[in-house]
Amino acid sequence: GAVVSQHPSWVICKSGTSVKIECRSLDFQATTMFWYRQFPKQSLMLMATSNEGSKATYEQGVEKDKFLINHASLTLSTLTVTSAHPEDSSFYICSARRGEVSPLHFGNGTRLTVT
Amino acid sequence: GQNIDQPTEMTATEGAIVQINCTYQTSGFNGLFWYQQHAGEAPTFLSYNVLDGLEEKGRFSSFLSRSKGYSYLLLKELQMKDSASYLCAVSDSNYQLIWGAGTKLIIKP
Numbered sequence: 474g475a476v477v478s479q480h481p482s483w484v485i486c487k488s489g490t491s492v493k494i495e496c497r498s499l500d501f502q503a504t505t506m507f508w509y510r511q512f513p514k515q516s517l518m519l520m521a522t523s524n525e526g527s528k529a530t531y532e533q534g535v536e537k538d539k540f541l542i543n544h545a546s547l548t549l550s551t552l553t554v555t556s557a558h559p560e561d562s563s564f565y566i567c568s569a570r571r572g573e574v575s576p577l578h579f580g581n582g583t584r585l586t587v588t
Numbered sequence: 589g590q591n592i593d594q595p596t597e598m599t600a601t602e603g604a605i606v607q608i609n610c611t612y613q614t615s616g617f618n619g620l621f622w623y624q625q626h627a628g629e630a631p632t633f634l635s636y637n638v639l640d641g642l643e644e645k646g647r648f649s650s651f652l653s654r655s656k657g658y659s660y661l662l663l664k665e666l667q668m669k670d671s672a673s674y675l676c677a678v679s680d681s682n683y684q685l686i687w688g689a690g691t692k693l694i695i696k697p
Binding site: 516517522581 | 621629632
């Protein structure tokens with residue numbers, strides 16, 4: 474159990490366009506989902522914590538108007554990268570957990586390339 | 589501040605045993621997690637320790653000492669596919685995960 478599905482796996486878009494990434498918990502309900510970003514050979518960086526039915530909590534330095542997060546249900550959270558630029562090219566990974574003391578389970582990640 | 593320390597890189601031989609250490613200083617403690625991350629892939633959950641002692645799961649074991657703020661991940665009978673980064677993460681008093689930078693493990697034949 475505890476499967477997290479993330480879609481798409483990779484996407485190439487032109488500068489100035491928006492990209493939406495979906496994250497679904499397939500076999501459990503996740504009151505909280507987390508969005509991470511990882512640049513090559515660097516550590517995971519938490520971008521935001523997404524709570525179902527409420528606004529996301531963004532980490533310092535992450536622009537909430539650029540990275541729109543919606544947690545519409547207990548099994549779905551979306552991240553929209555608006556007006557993407559080449560520097561937004563990165564590996565975006567979502568994760569979810571059943572409860573506070575449960576482990577995080579990660580989606581397979583989305584590799585975004587902005588040209 | 590909150591801090592997790594683990595070695596940047598380790599090298600071991602196929603078939604051998606390797607121990608990856610993790611020390612932490614966090615505001616509160618609600619458990620320690622180990623994850624494996626292969627290059628270009630998302631992390632996968634390996635183990636969870638919340639009480640002192642050793643948790644064994646196949647070739648992988650994880651140990652925790654809360655009084656020392658210390659954990660280790662022990663990998664036995666190393667295989668080439670074990671080449672990956674190993675991430676230590678601590679859940680703090682607010683159940684927020686604090687991540688270490690990861691240990692890159694290189695397995696040589």
